[in-house]
Amino acid sequence: MKVLGIEHIGIALKSKKxxxxxxxxxxxxxxxxxLVKDQGVKTEIYDTKKGKVEFLDALDKxxxxxxxxxxxxxxxxxxxxxxxxxxxxxxxxxxxxxxTVTESFTIGAEGFKIIFVHPRxxxxxxxxxxxx
Amino acid sequence: MKVLGIEHIGIALKSKKxxxxxxxxxxxxxxxxxLVKDQGVKTEIYDTKKGKVEFLDALDKxxxxxxxxxxxxxxxxxxxxxxxxxxxxxxxxxxxxxxTVTESFTIGAEGFKIIFVHPRxxxxxxxxxxxx
Numbered sequence: 417m418k419v420l421g422i423e424h425i426g427i428a429l430k431s432k433k434x435x436x437x438x439x440x441x442x443x444x445x446x447x448x449x450x451l452v453k454d455q456g457v458k459t460e461i462y463d464t465k466k467g468k469v470e471f472l473d474a475l476d477k478x479x480x481x482x483x484x485x486x487x488x489x490x491x492x493x494x495x496x497x498x499x500x501x502x503x504x505x506x507x508x509x510x511x512x513x514x515x516t517v518t519e520s521f522t523i524g525a526e527g528f529k530i531i532f533v534h535p536r537x538x539x540x541x542x543x544x545x546x547x548x
Numbered sequence: 549m550k551v552l553g554i555e556h557i558g559i560a561l562k563s564k565k566x567x568x569x570x571x572x573x574x575x576x577x578x579x580x581x582x583l584v585k586d587q588g589v590k591t592e593i594y595d596t597k598k599g600k601v602e603f604l605d606a607l608d609k610x611x612x613x614x615x616x617x618x619x620x621x622x623x624x625x626x627x628x629x630x631x632x633x634x635x636x637x638x639x640x641x642x643x644x645x646x647x648t649v650t651e652s653f654t655i656g657a658e659g660f661k662i663i664f665v666h667p668r669x670x671x672x673x674x675x676x677x678x679x680x
Binding site: 417418419420421422425427429430434435436437438440441442444445464465466467469489490491492495497498508509512514533537538539540541543545 | 549550551552553554557559561562566567568569570572573574576577596597598599601621622623624627629630640641644646665669670671672673675677
């Protein structure tokens with residue numbers, strides 16, 4: 417597959433205190449809010465123009481983000497790589513025995529096509545592949 | 549401070565099996581090896597041209613990477629952001645009560661100036677700031 421770059425790093429925080437450093441780091445960076453309602457997630461996306469930082473908030477207690485925070489505490493939820501062609505990438509992974517969390521792509525923040533690679537195939541890291 | 553982008557994501561893996569997916573993702577990406585001897589770390593750096601992925605290997609059992617793997621298992625070790633001026637960034641953080649792991653910068657992979665922000669100030673994430 418052809419990877420085009422790091423699209424974003426997805427971070428889940430628990431408190432305003434955790435955000436203090438990030439506001440200093442990213443304070444001058446373009447920011448937008450996007451909802452991924454079927455996942456129960458609010459995203460706050462800072463675009464450095466060389467990779468985004470996406471802060472994930474739970475919209476309700478059944479949200480994947482609420483479950484992550486309960487189980488793991490604050491930290492990096494996932495990392496996302498942009499690929500040239502997501503459907504080709506999915507086919508290649510399945511042919512090579514790499515498991516994905518869903519069988520085919522879904523629509524994530526900013527309307528991008530996304531799929532998550534199963535952490536058992538990546539060394540425990542939740543990796544998203546995306547195509548704009 | 550002025551952030552210029554995501555410089556890299558630093559990953560520590562335990563086995564060749566963990567690397568299989570990453571070789572598929574990054575197989576066509578420019579790669580180089582660099583040693584950070586005073587940290588006991590070998591880095592294998594893949595440059596997507598929009599953020600690098602840096603795989604960290606321990607050169608000996610006292611390496612920070614060996615200790616990380618023993619304590620946490622494989623996963624994301626740190627994320628690195630490029631800033632315009634690292635010394636100014638360090639001054640700003642110290643003035644604003646953000647702790648850094650060392651008092652001043654050190655030299656990391658590729659000869660870049662680096663400093664680590666203490667995870668207690670970032671929501672548990674080891675964040676590196678760097679200047680080329």
